Amino acid sequence: MKYISTRGQAPALNFEDVVLTGLAPDGGLYVPTHLPEFSVEKLQALRSASYQELAVEVMMPFVGDSIDRETFTEMVHDTYAAFNHDAIAPLKQLEADVWLLELFHGPTLAFKDFALQLLGRLFDYFLAKRQQKVVIMGATSGDTGSAAIDGCKRSAWVDMFILHPHGRVSEVQRRQMTSILEPNVFNIAVEGNFDDCQRMVKASFADQSFLKGRQLVAVNSINWARIMAQIVYYFYAALRLGAPSRSVAFSVPTGNFGDIFAGYLAKQMGLPITQLVVATNRNDILHRFLASNRYEQAPLEHTLSPSMDIVVSSNFERLLFDLHHRDGQALADLMKRMSTETVSIEDVAWQKARALFDSAAVSDEETTRVIGERWKRSNELLDPHTAIGYKAAIDCRRDPAVPMVVLGTAHPAKFAEAVRKSGAASDPVLPPFLADLMDREERFEVLPNDLKAVQSSMVSALKL
Numbered sequence: 472m473k474y475i476s477t478r479g480q481a482p483a484l485n486f487e488d489v490v491l492t493g494l495a496p497d498g499g500l501y502v503p504t505h506l507p508e509f510s511v512e513k514l515q516a517l518r519s520a521s522y523q524e525l526a527v528e529v530m531m532p533f534v535g536d537s538i539d540r541e542t543f544t545e546m547v548h549d550t551y552a553a554f555n556h557d558a559i560a561p562l563k564q565l566e567a568d569v570w571l572l573e574l575f576h577g578p579t580l581a582f583k584d585f586a587l588q589l590l591g592r593l594f595d596y597f598l599a600k601r602q603q604k605v606v607i608m609g610a611t612s613g614d615t616g617s618a619a620i621d622g623c624k625r626s627a628w629v630d631m632f633i634l635h636p637h638g639r640v641s642e643v644q645r646r647q648m649t650s651i652l653e654p655n656v657f658n659i660a661v662e663g664n665f666d667d668c669q670r671m672v673k674a675s676f677a678d679q680s681f682l683k684g685r686q687l688v689a690v691n692s693i694n695w696a697r698i699m700a701q702i703v704y705y706f707y708a709a710l711r712l713g714a715p716s717r718s719v720a721f722s723v724p725t726g727n728f729g730d731i732f733a734g735y736l737a738k739q740m741g742l743p744i745t746q747l748v749v750a751t752n753r754n755d756i757l758h759r760f761l762a763s764n765r766y767e768q769a770p771l772e773h774t775l776s777p778s779m780d781i782v783v784s785s786n787f788e789r790l791l792f793d794l795h796h797r798d799g800q801a802l803a804d805l806m807k808r809m810s811t812e813t814v815s816i817e818d819v820a821w822q823k824a825r826a827l828f829d830s831a832a833v834s835d836e837e838t839t840r841v842i843g844e845r846w847k848r849s850n851e852l853l854d855p856h857t858a859i860g861y862k863a864a865i866d867c868r869r870d871p872a873v874p875m876v877v878l879g880t881a882h883p884a885k886f887a888e889a890v891r892k893s894g895a896a897s898d899p900v901l902p903p904f905l906a907d908l909m910d911r912e913e914r915f916e917v918l919p920n921d922l923k924a925v926q927s928s929m930v931s932a933l934k935l
C-alpha cells in the first residue's frame with residue numbers, strides 16, 4: 472500500500488514512512504492510494520471474529536509489506552491486552568435500537584487509546600529495526616496527551632514532549648499525564664492556552680534544526696495510523712449488530728474529524744453504514760459547513776466537552792480531497808483560501824458531503840440536560856462528549872429500523888465537573904486501576920509562553 476499527499480506535491484510513501492512523519496512536505500495529509508474492499512461474503516466470514524482478529528483483517532491491507540502478518544498479529548494482541556474489558560469495545564443497549572459503543576476501556580479512559588496504544592508499538596518496531604531515535608512533540612487540551620504518553624512510554628527509541636496549557640486541563644487529565652514518571656516522558660505546562668501550545672508544536676515541526684538531527688514525529692490525528700486503527704471498531708460494532716445482513720448508523724462526537732473520518736472509510740470499504748452523524752459542541756464549523764456550504768472560522772469557545780474545542784478540523788482535508796476527485800492541486804488551492812477567508816465549495820461536492828453526513832451542534836446546557844436525563848432514565852452515566860453524540864443521534868436519526876450506534880468516546884470520570892453540573896445522582900468514580908491517581912507523584916515543568924524557552928528545555932532534557 473502506498474500513501475499520497477492530499478496536496479499532490481509530495482512523494483508517495485509506504486506505511487512505515489507514513490507512520491514516522493507528520494504532515495507531508497507540501498503541507499497536505501497522507502491518505503492511502505486506494506481502499507481495501509470487504510465483500511458481503513468476507514464480512515459474513517468475519518462475523519464471529521474477536522476484536523483482535525478483526526483488527527488484523529481490517530488493518531493488514533493498509534500495513535502492506537511494511538510488517539509481516541505474524542508480527543503484526545502479535546502487536547495487535549499486545550496492544551489490546553492493555554485494555555480493561557474483555558470485549559475491548561463493548562456495545563451496550565441504551566434503548567430500542569440505540570446502542571452505546573464503549574470506547575473508554577483503555578488505559579487512559581478515552582477512545583484515543585485504540586490508536587495510540589498501537590502507534591506506540593508501531594514506533595517501537597520500526598525504530599528498533601532502523602536503530603533510530605526520534606522525538607515526539609505534541610500539544611494537548613487533555614485526552615491526546617495522556618493517551619500518547621501511555622501508548623509510547625515503553626519505547627526506548629522515543630523521547631516525548633507533551634505541551635499542555637498550564638492550569639487549563641482538568642485535574643484528572645493532568646495527573647494522567649504527569650504521573651507517568653518514565654525517564655523518556657516530559658510534560659511541559661505552558662503559561663498560555665491550547666492554541667499557544669499548538670503553535671509552538673507547528674513551528675518546531677516546520678524548523679527542526681534545534682534538535683540537531685533528531686527527527687520529530689506526530690502523534691495527533693494527522694498521523695495516518697491513528698485513523699487506520701479507528702476503522703476497526705466501526706466494523707466490530709456493525710458486525711455485532713447484524714452486518715452485512717443489516718445496515719447500521721453511527722453518531723460520532725467530533726473535533727478534528729478523525730474519528731468520524733474512520734467511519735466514512737469503513738463505509739467506503741464496504742461496511743453497510745446508512746448514516747453518519749457529525750456531532751459537535753458550540754465549536755461547530757463542520758455543522759455550519761454541512762448546513763450552509765460556508766466554511767468559516769469562528770473564535771474558540773471553551774465548552775464542557777474540551778476534547779472537541781477546535782477552530783478548524785484538520786482531518787476534514789482528507790474528506791475534501793475525496794470530494795474533489797482526489798485532485799491535489801485543486802485541494803492545495805482550496806486549503807490556502809480556507810486558511811484566510813470564508814469558503815464555499817462547488818455545489819456538487821457539497822451535496823455529496825451532505826449525502827454522506829448529517830450533523831448537529833449541541834450546547835453546554837443541552838449536554839448537561841442530556842446527561843441528567845439519561846441518568847434518571849436508566850442510571851447510565853454519559854461523559855459530555857458522548858452525551859453530545861447521543862443528542863445528535865436522537866435529533867438526526869433518519870430510519871428507526873436501523874440500529875443507531877453512539878460512540879462513547881470517554882469515561883464519565885474523566886469529566887466529573889460536567890457530570891456533577893448535570894445533577895446526575897452519582898459522582899463518576901474512576902476505575903480501580905486509577906483509584907489512587909489523586910495521590911500519585913507528579914512531574915512536570917512550567918514554562919513561559921515562549922518558543923525559545925520550550926525548545927531549549929527540550930534540548931537540555933535530551934542532552935543534545
Ligand SMILES: *Cc1c(COP(=O)(O)O)cnc(C)c1O
Binds near residue numbers: 582
Ligand atoms: C479527541 C476526542 C474527541 C474528538 O475526536 P476527533 O477525532 O478529534 O474528532 C471526542 N471525544 C473525546 C472524549 C476525545 O478525546
